[in-house]
Amino acid sequence: MKTFLPAKTGSVKFARIAIAALMTSALIPLHSAFAQTASETINVMPDHTTSTALERAISREAAQVLRQIANARTAIHLADFDAAKADLYTARDLLEDIQGNLPTTRVHDHIWSAKQHIDYDSIVDVRADLVPVMADLDAIRDSVSVDAARKHVKKADKKLQAGDKSGAREELKQADETLVYTEFDLPVSSSLEKVDAAIAALRANDPTQANAALAAAEDGVVYLSTSDTVPIGQARRSLWQASKDYTAKDYAATKADLADAGAWLHKAASHTDKTTRDETEKLAADVKAMDSKVGSASDKTGAELSALWARSKALSERGAERASASWDGAWTKSSAKAHLIDAKLHLSFARTAAFVSGKSGEIKQQLNQASADLDKAAKDAAVKSNQKLQKSIAASKADITRLKANIGDKSAAAKAHYDKVIADLHRAIRDL
Numbered sequence: 001m002k003t004f005l006p007a008k009t010g011s012v013k014f015a016r017i018a019i020a021a022l023m024t025s026a027l028i029p030l031h032s033a034f035a036q037t038a039s040e041t042i043n044v045m046p047d048h049t050t051s052t053a054l055e056r057a058i059s060r061e062a063a064q065v066l067r068q069i070a071n072a073r074t075a076i077h078l079a080d081f082d083a084a085k086a087d088l089y090t091a092r093d094l095l096e097d098i099q100g101n102l103p104t105t106r107v108h109d110h111i112w113s114a115k116q117h118i119d120y121d122s123i124v125d126v127r128a129d130l131v132p133v134m135a136d137l138d139a140i141r142d143s144v145s146v147d148a149a150r151k152h153v154k155k156a157d158k159k160l161q162a163g164d165k166s167g168a169r170e171e172l173k174q175a176d177e178t179l180v181y182t183e184f185d186l187p188v189s190s191s192l193e194k195v196d197a198a199i200a201a202l203r204a205n206d207p208t209q210a211n212a213a214l215a216a217a218e219d220g221v222v223y224l225s226t227s228d229t230v231p232i233g234q235a236r237r238s239l240w241q242a243s244k245d246y247t248a249k250d251y252a253a254t255k256a257d258l259a260d261a262g263a264w265l266h267k268a269a270s271h272t273d274k275t276t277r278d279e280t281e282k283l284a285a286d287v288k289a290m291d292s293k294v295g296s297a298s299d300k301t302g303a304e305l306s307a308l309w310a311r312s313k314a315l316s317e318r319g320a321e322r323a324s325a326s327w328d329g330a331w332t333k334s335s336a337k338a339h340l341i342d343a344k345l346h347l348s349f350a351r352t353a354a355f356v357s358g359k360s361g362e363i364k365q366q367l368n369q370a371s372a373d374l375d376k377a378a379k380d381a382a383v384k385s386n387q388k389l390q391k392s393i394a395a396s397k398a399d400i401t402r403l404k405a406n407i408g409d410k411s412a413a414a415k416a417h418y419d420k421v422i423a424d425l426h427r428a429i430r431d432l
Helices: 012-025 052-077 081-100 105-118 123-140 147-161 165-178 182-203 207-225 231-247 251-269 274-293 299-327 336-357 360-383 387-405 412-431
Strands: none
Touching: 052 081, 052 182, 052 207, 081 182, 081 207, 105 123, 105 165, 123 147, 123 165, 147 165, 147 412, 165 412, 182 207, 182 299, 207 299, 231 251, 231 274, 231 299, 251 274, 251 299, 274 299, 274 336, 299 336, 336 360, 336 387, 336 412, 360 387, 387 412
16 A cells, blocks of 8 residues: 655755744634635636646656666666665655655645644644644645545544544544645655665665666656656646636637647647547547637636646546556556546546536536446456455445436535545555
């Protein structure tokens, strides 16, 4: 099972950020931190976007990691294991620095701290620990979906007030697991695991195993180093900019953004598996059709632009998940992971249709496809006698059945239900 790796405590850059966050969040009243902020209206702008500056910084630092891994592999070839380990320690420091500056890391650390304090601090003190957690969630809501995490933190607070420390700890665990920044969390964690495996192999005087681990690590780091130039990622950024320019009523810029997105989608469609290729081609066609709708302010057009961005985001996440599974050799172990990834894609599409584009017919179609993908995953889990996965899949299928039974529900609770099922699928994908 894969777990989140805490940020390196010696990172000066991260420490400054964390201290500033604590100082700021200490000024927030507890009742204000737990205020309800969910919206039940259709958004014209996309819910979440990725910082281009962050992606470029990750790309640059990942390139440095690649150099260290290449140096280590050369040292292994020359049987200089001490030099190889030194290079890998540097690579690990760089990867930890990348991880430490992801939007989710600060929240993970604060949740971890709150869980530790439950064992020995007063309930009043632990409740105070939740204030910076909520402040952090608000700070990253532009790049990460945080509604499900907020819900669990609020439940943790209520259970603390009732004296239920065990229940509060479980809610914080659930909050922690719902926070995912798929396009970077998975590649960074996977690369760190492979570097650690290589270091362990060198300590055991097994250069062959170390080299194999580093070959797999390179795949993950290459993904990170090219993250700011991957076609589907570029298309996603262009579509977000299109929404932003449309909101600003700069229609000429919006049309230019759509043209850029279309060009990137054309490139993405020629280098992907069948599902991604088919979905990318559909998205490209819809992007092209959108050009004629841009010219005057319209909530409907704005929502459609936002929906295009959300679909590109889901496809980008799917790419990261499939890449991570490939590095881990998951395809040779089980086909269930591929089906779970596809189920999550279609569930994400259903969520977009339900809360952004408002297309009720598409909601049912996408939910049905997600359910069919889960059926395929369940068959593989049964063949492998993976009872834990079978139970997880059954729970997700039951959730989807409830979503289909209330397909017209646009409430904040329904939106949180979608987020929960998507988070559950992400955990199943990560842990398989």
